[in-house]
Amino acid sequence: MENWYLQKGDQRFGPMTLDALKEMVAAGQVAPNDLVWTTGMASWLPANTQAWYFSPESTPTSISGPYSSEQGSIYGGQSYAATPPPSLTGWSVAVIFFCCLPGGIVALIYSNKAKKQWALGNFTEAQEAHKTAKTTLIVSAIAGCIISLIYIVLAIGQK
Incomplete structure (x- = not known):
């Protein structure tokens, strides 16, 4: 073949x-x-x-x-x-530093997997990896914001 x-x-x-x-x-x-x-x-x-x-x-x-x-x-x-999925590397790094370290790392791994699968011609797998990375980023950012708010409320309440 x-x-x-x-x-x-x-x-x-x-x-x-x-x-x-x-x-x-x-x-x-x-x-x-x-x-x-x-x-x-x-x-x-x-x-x-x-x-x-x-x-x-x-x-x-x-x-x-x-x-x-x-x-x-x-x-x-x-x-x-028709087009490759957009890169989520920058968002993944931002989530790692500002919100949720584990979620950002997982999203970074899946973002890179999407790039690799696209380069290999596995378009469906690339789209799935991109979707997983995007979902992980959203959930991690929301979780990071909620945890930060809880921390701030508790810190203010102890004064």
Whole structure:
């Protein structure tokens, strides 16, 4: 099984199967000047230079769900996402220093996992890791604020 990669502008996607890439072409998600590469190719080449680019294929299965407006079709069990999830590293560090050390560390780990999974082409796992990091950050920040308020109330009450 060959692994293919697609470059649209400055974003790279893959690895994916040739069938998945053909489905993206059939769905109109690969422009003629988008670059493709696989093992054995000397360099990235425009998609329209490949023999399979013009061959008719079946319409891919569409998906629905919370990211359906951002994702395209399912290709080999993996959804194609349009943009990577935003980084939560800065928020994680802020929560570590100002609110809740354990929650910030967990969020930082999941934020980095989201980046790694996106780079590996595991878009669904990247979205899930991002969602976990975001939820952890929100819960940790709220918990840190509540604990700080309780501490302030108790400190004032002892005077």
